[in-house]
Amino acid sequence: MKLMEVLNEIHQQVLPSLGQGKVATYIPALANVDPMQFGMAITLNDGQYYGVGSYRTPFSIQSISKVFSYTLALRTYQDGLYKRVWREPSGNPFNSLVQLEYEAGIPRNPFINAGAIVVCDSLVSHFNDHERAFNEILGFIHQCSGDNSITIDEVVAKSEMAHGFRNIALANLMKSFDNFDNDVNTVLQTYFKHCSIVMNAQQLSRSMLYLANNGTDPISKKQLINATQAKRINSLMLTCGHYDASGDFAFRVGLPGKSGVGGGIVAVVPGKMAIAVYSPALNEYGNSLVGTKALELFTTKTGLSIF
Amino acid sequence: MKLMEVLNEIHQQVLPSLGQGKVATYIPALANVDPMQFGMAITLNDGQYYGVGSYRTPFSIQSISKVFSYTLALRTYQDGLYKRVWREPSGNPFNSLVQLEYEAGIPRNPFINAGAIVVCDSLVSHFNDHERAFNEILGFIHQCSGDNSITIDEVVAKSEMAHGFRNIALANLMKSFDNFDNDVNTVLQTYFKHCSIVMNAQQLSRSMLYLANNGTDPISKKQLINATQAKRINSLMLTCGHYDASGDFAFRVGLPGKSGVGGGIVAVVPGKMAIAVYSPALNEYGNSLVGTKALELFTTKTGLSIF
């Protein structure tokens, strides 16, 4: 079956599920999004792409940004990064302080909030400045996507900052355990800004090709990270990419992936392609409800699960 | 046996234990204190007092200040306060975030850090300003002690503020649960300043007489709180006054009491007197090691346990 047919079939099959789930409500900019949207895009390693529905509608990538910041930090610090952020599933909600306290301020993985915050802290240290750290992350996304027009939604960024008490708590808890080097507020600016980056499904699928191609962007031919690092990021997305429903996603979809509360999910088929879906209503674990269904249909129809 | 003899006997008996335990080290101002000090003072409801050892040496009262701020907040908000801070032993260390997260931002009691911070927040709200809130607490201590010379150690206050990441985390976590009204940093200034108040054992024992006399200071005859409130604060000191060693203190000493990491402990004999000890080396639970022994000896010798 051709990929465009697959996308069209999926589109038809998920339409009845639109309306289930709930959009994120902790900030107005996300709460006001139309929950009935659905878009899906695939980009192959050779650059061909396919899209269906609202695949060109920009949305807030939120936690999907953690893949980019982690890639940059891993490239910068290599194995040194593991002293500061571990690589195990957490078995707890994405913003829990409990495990962080029991485990002396070392976050379980870079895809829970505490882990991504410490990743941002490491980048602020490396680039000596929180604005430059953010610009480096954004520049890296420009590279990955081949699109320099991508930018942030300032309203979302400010709104996140104004409601980020729990993230401030996480950062200060890590600081109390000496796993935080810079001023909490400046690092959180980098963190919230990179969560507020806006992309559409097509841009997102394009930007993840380096993970489908052993660390080298297959279109620009530029090596962004090495093959081992790419495999490791994929393994992390598989085991930890969907908060406390990561096992469920691996079980049903069978692909490395990362979701955001803005309703986006990206998934990687190693050696072949990257996929992005967008549908803002979330399931009880904070992952796009229809997006997860669409990806489950995708691997069922194509047999492209890694398992 | 006369109380002065009791004090002298205790002094002799605890001398060999000086040198055990460790002074608090998280800020230099506490770390540099001489661990070999011991002082103890008793003030009776009729105003007579007895002292032994370094009972006139000023020290940082630290968490003992939580008794005063809680008294003031209880007088201000009465039963309304219990919606924001509960009255159960915590079964966890004094600064744990775990229970606070499981229990949706409502601290177990006002004598763990989170509880005292929310008490300070309530006072900042009531007095419309964090400096005024602190001044009201200090003024209340002046009333309780009949001594307007008591003030804070600014070096300790600044040092606490600079190392208070975990307390900032606690406050932000409560704010994320909507149990915090004011700006975190301003409330923490009130909190850290009132922890940095300096008193000696004699002043401290004098200042607690209102709890030994049903809420009315027996010397000035001024009613500070009502009898029910005084009994309740005493019960809270008994069940929660010594962090995660409160049961042990009740077991061994049998009096309502409150300790601070500066090495002070106060205890109340309802209807009769208040006692304060000072010895800066702490046991594994953060309570004065020799101070606890001295109070255990006191109730053994006098039979004045409430049980």
Place this chain on the structure above:
Amino acid sequence: MKLMEVLNEIHQQVLPSLGQGKVATYIPALANVDPMQFGMAITLNDGQYYGVGSYRTPFSIQSISKVFSYTLALRTYQDGLYKRVWREPSGNPFNSLVQLEYEAGIPRNPFINAGAIVVCDSLVSHFNDHERAFNEILGFIHQCSGDNSITIDEVVAKSEMAHGFRNIALANLMKSFDNFDNDVNTVLQTYFKHCSIVMNAQQLSRSMLYLANNGTDPISKKQLINATQAKRINSLMLTCGHYDASGDFAFRVGLPGKSGVGGGIVAVVPGKMAIAVYSPALNEYGNSLVGTKALELFTTKTGLSIF
């Protein structure tokens, strides 16, 4: 005011609250009890007693039995007992395995289930046999109450045994940590049988006089434990006697006490008297709802709080 008048007043005042709360439902024998009952009895150290309502109605004493087994074990092992069961409030439900696992199989106190089970294990070891251990506990209750007719409800005992999976879990968890010496099932027979002892409020208040009189039963003049041990049991009842509402009970009532899910509560006024109430409907923490109110009224009316 005379005590009989106090009791009558309390009786009138609590009548409107009968019907609130819920009886324990985990075994049929408790679920079928009439929730509208209320009885209260006081016995003075001189042997005078007062009763109101259903104060002669027998009921299942359940966890109140833990006071007797602990007394016997403390008399047997003295300070050696603290290696196996600690004396801190738990901050967790009465039957939680969480804290027990974190704390390597040492229960926080003898009044949570795990603690009472390890106390029974120690008595089975000492008396070399689980039936004899139970008989020694029962014999001790006969001594304390001066009443040899007290016995158990076999139906309740069997029912408890048949539904005791969580208690079996607790015992096996302690065994895995080497804090359990005998066969789990035989020890649990001792445990469940002593929880199934049947007494009325008058018998219960009479049986606690040794704790109101420094360890010596004031009527038989027999010393059951020493004064220090008696004070320590009182302190434990105050800090740990009502599961995760112990602080609340101390706060509202201000007396050492112990409750059972059968609807009974005992309280001790050191030096003066013991009190027992019975009303089977429980509050959300598993303590008699009307019983707690009655005791709160008692200390408010008489001023007999220890604080």
Place this chain on the structure above:
Amino acid sequence: MKLMEVLNEIHQQVLPSLGQGKVATYIPALANVDPMQFGMAITLNDGQYYGVGSYRTPFSIQSISKVFSYTLALRTYQDGLYKRVWREPSGNPFNSLVQLEYEAGIPRNPFINAGAIVVCDSLVSHFNDHERAFNEILGFIHQCSGDNSITIDEVVAKSEMAHGFRNIALANLMKSFDNFDNDVNTVLQTYFKHCSIVMNAQQLSRSMLYLANNGTDPISKKQLINATQAKRINSLMLTCGHYDASGDFAFRVGLPGKSGVGGGIVAVVPGKMAIAVYSPALNEYGNSLVGTKALELFTTKTGLSIF
């Protein structure tokens, strides 16, 4: 590079690491095993196999047995099984009661002890008898491996039973939450017996081919489960197969796998082959230390990671 060369290279490279780690010591039968052993076997989907070192030395498969019992239960109950055992990484040690209590008796996944015990319970229910349930599991292993000689080590089974207090605790805790149907002791006999099955690395690699071939054993051509089920078991092995080091294994090795405290690990290369290693000294997480290294070398050398 040919697979036999790969195995020989790995053998040489891991030799210096023999002697690190520690064998399991909780039962004598495991404690007395020679820690210096290493064996590794590969079986391809076409039946060809390769072996190196002690690849024919029989050992206790321990938790690897959970893959077989889960396969059988999934085939029996299909999606109905997920009501009783979930499919998320736990973020906790393999035998923790904490999470099980917080999550009301539903184990996180079938590869932690609680999960495997509930799987055995479901099989005892289905086969109406605990001996038959065990025999069905053993018969299934005979089918998967094409080898009817495989059996259990009775000494290990008895020893496990005699030291299984924590597992008894887990089972009783689930029973208290109504997630357990049969008598605890009989189910645990099934559980401990299937953990005591003895296999060598060659047999183990052969027996996992059905997971490398979409549920159908490629040699006998018999369909054991359907393709979706096979993928799901592979995803579970990837996210949950190595206790609280599952993320680390996915990260370093990049293959679905399952380890046992006897020192064995199996791994699956979907579509191609299954691999088994044996080396009894364990790392701090209870997984074979040298076995993990050998598998990491294998995917590094062959590029056969699924990522």
